[in-house]
Amino acid sequence: MKLTDYLSDRIVPIVCFVIAEGLLFGLLWLIEVPSVFIAFAEIIFLLFFSASFIWDFHRRSSYYNRLLRLLEQLDEKTLLMEIAERPTFLDAQIISDILRQNTKYQNDKIAEMQGQSRDYRDFLDTWVHEIKTPITSARLIVENEKNPTTLKIDDELRKIDAFVELVLYYARSSDVEKDFKVEKTTLKALVSASLKTYSKPIIQASGRIQMEGLDISVCADCKSCAFVIGQIISNAIKYRQDNFCLTFTSDTEKNRVLLKIHDNGIGIDTADLSRVFDKGFTGENGRRFPKSTGIGLYLCKKLCGKMNMDISISSEKGNGTTVTLYFPTESFLKGAGV
Amino acid sequence: MKIFIVEDEAAIREELIQMLQKYGYECEISDDFQNIGEKALSSKADLILLDINLPYQDGFQVCRYIRQKSNVPIIILTSRNTDFDELMGLNIGADDFVSKPYNGQVLLARIQKILARTYEVQSNTLLTHKGLTLNLLRATISHNGNEKELTKNELGILRLLMLNKGNIIPRDAIIDELWQSEEFIDENTLNVNVVRLRKKLAEIGLPDYLETKRGMGYSV
Numbered sequence: 001m002k003l004t005d006y007l008s009d010r011i012v013p014i015v016c017f018v019i020a021e022g023l024l025f026g027l028l029w030l031i032e033v034p035s036v037f038i039a040f041a042e043i044i045f046l047l048f049f050s051a052s053f054i055w056d057f058h059r060r061s062s063y064y065n066r067l068l069r070l071l072e073q074l075d076e077k078t079l080l081m082e083i084a085e086r087p088t089f090l091d092a093q094i095i096s097d098i099l100r101q102n103t104k105y106q107n108d109k110i111a112e113m114q115g116q117s118r119d120y121r122d123f124l125d126t127w128v129h130e131i132k133t134p135i136t137s138a139r140l141i142v143e144n145e146k147n148p149t150t151l152k153i154d155d156e157l158r159k160i161d162a163f164v165e166l167v168l169y170y171a172r173s174s175d176v177e178k179d180f181k182v183e184k185t186t187l188k189a190l191v192s193a194s195l196k197t198y199s200k201p202i203i204q205a206s207g208r209i210q211m212e213g214l215d216i217s218v219c220a221d222c223k224s225c226a227f228v229i230g231q232i233i234s235n236a237i238k239y240r241q242d243n244f245c246l247t248f249t250s251d252t253e254k255n256r257v258l259l260k261i262h263d264n265g266i267g268i269d270t271a272d273l274s275r276v277f278d279k280g281f282t283g284e285n286g287r288r289f290p291k292s293t294g295i296g297l298y299l300c301k302k303l304c305g306k307m308n309m310d311i312s313i314s315s316e317k318g319n320g321t322t323v324t325l326y327f328p329t330e331s332f333l334k335g336a337g338v
Numbered sequence: 339m340k341i342f343i344v345e346d347e348a349a350i351r352e353e354l355i356q357m358l359q360k361y362g363y364e365c366e367i368s369d370d371f372q373n374i375g376e377k378a379l380s381s382k383a384d385l386i387l388l389d390i391n392l393p394y395q396d397g398f399q400v401c402r403y404i405r406q407k408s409n410v411p412i413i414i415l416t417s418r419n420t421d422f423d424e425l426m427g428l429n430i431g432a433d434d435f436v437s438k439p440y441n442g443q444v445l446l447a448r449i450q451k452i453l454a455r456t457y458e459v460q461s462n463t464l465l466t467h468k469g470l471t472l473n474l475l476r477a478t479i480s481h482n483g484n485e486k487e488l489t490k491n492e493l494g495i496l497r498l499l500m501l502n503k504g505n506i507i508p509r510d511a512i513i514d515e516l517w518q519s520e521e522f523i524d525e526n527t528l529n530v531n532v533v534r535l536r537k538k539l540a541e542i543g544l545p546d547y548l549e550t551k552r553g554m555g556y557s558v
Contacts (some may be wrong), residue, residue, distance in 0.1 A: 129391075132417035133347055136439040140353035143442035144360070146498075147505040148554060161439055181421040192520050199517040203510045209522040223421075 001061040010053070017049055056089075063087050078103050078110065124171045128164055135161055155200050162197070162234070166295065169227055173302045180221035180307055184330070187259050188214035190222065191248050194229035201237045207244040216250050218257050218327040224303050225325075228311070229261065231296040232323045236263035238292075239285055239321075255332040256310075259325040268315040276313060277301040339453060340364040342383035344374055344400060345415070346392050354387065357442055360501060362464075363449075371395075375403035383410065385453055388432070390416040390423065398430055405431035411452045415440065443518060465500045467558060470544055472500055484542035491516055491523065492535045499548070499558040508555040532556070 007014065021042055028038045063085075071080050081100045087093050135157055142154040191214060195202070202209070236246055241264060251258040268276060272283035279298040286292035297313075304311045310326035341363050345351045355365040368377040371393045378386050378400070386404065390397035401412055414427040417438040424435045434448050450463075463475040471480045477493045479486050488496065498515045499507055509528060516523055523531075532548070539547045549557050 129417040132438045137349040137353055139439050140350060140442060144353055144356045146502040146507060148508050151508060151511045195522060196518055199514045203513045208524050
């Protein structure tokens, strides 16, 4: 609290005081009191008036400064009034009582919402695991009786499974507690795992696979990485053109290993390119293909961020898209103490 | 070779039994989930497939109980595919961990690997249909004493067809089967492999063994 702010807030009493001093001076001067006495009386009034002002300013400014410092140090800002001291002057007492009730209500609401979202996430987790049981048994039934009909059903089961995985990773992506299990693997192992998951749609699209130089070892969470690569493959299948071909290549930079996934699909508008990682963004291609959800790449970006990885995209309309994944190298991870 | 299946979901259990029996494994189950550990041990099975979500107790407890008394190989099958569960399972003595929904071929390969490692015997590796014998481990076919070696892809194609004898298997399903063993081949490679396989079959005296169903796929 600045002194000037305080004084301008107290402008009415100050003006009243000045007027009172003026009237007093006029009155005393009219009854011909010697000016020494007039000055003496005025100074006494001034001293006491200022003293009360300074005292009031001091208690207010010290209280509010302490409160502001506390607010700055606090991580959970809504808990401020729970730990702040009770003010000694009336208006602040009223305000602090109101704030206390107000933030109590807010904190209760926040706790309730957090509880609800945790319940919801737990339910989703359980649900995902429940739904996997019938998917497994249905796929085993197909395994035991392969014919053109059951194999078509199997294709649909795989789609269901991919959607269920999407739910699982979506629920996990907002979870800060979930840790990743980072282990040593190769780019080839990660790519192969994802290709197996999306084998059927690629084969049915008569897709060709090219892999070059993927025998580079990286440290990564296999399941999450396979999910990310799977999403990119799934996009490539969705937005393919004739003569569909997927190319996986690698590159090394200082401190990181690059996995480049190139497709020869329809590509992405330059205008849309910067926003493809935004949640729910589908862009021009989304209007052409109503099945776009705008979730896949958003999740990829989020998961990569959590795994200390990076993801970037480049594309030329009509000529395909290249998605690059950046894996930190082992030595870099060691240096960073991870 | 006998496999004991601890799984409370009847549909999955039935299908697992059917699949394993196709490969010549003997299967045993029990519904007594309160004493499932003892049942598994007393069955004298060579391998135990263990689900985690069970009535009365969870699979980890069953696994620990079995481990206290026996070294029989245990593969955990579960839909709880978190890393924690996997670590927990392996730490208390399971030999392998497969999460649902699993690919049947992958599961079989793991069972075969563990059995071969534990008992140093290689059984259940012969498939026979219409006079042709396919040896899965040595990758050979034989008919009336004539024998031929197969490549990895040819073996994959023939195994899939022989396991589903009488059924038409579409081309994409065959390619998919080969992709699952990391051979990312395309249509042309499949054609080449089928032609070679036919030639080998003809050489051992079975010229029309592999039938083409035009527009649909292949069958044996």
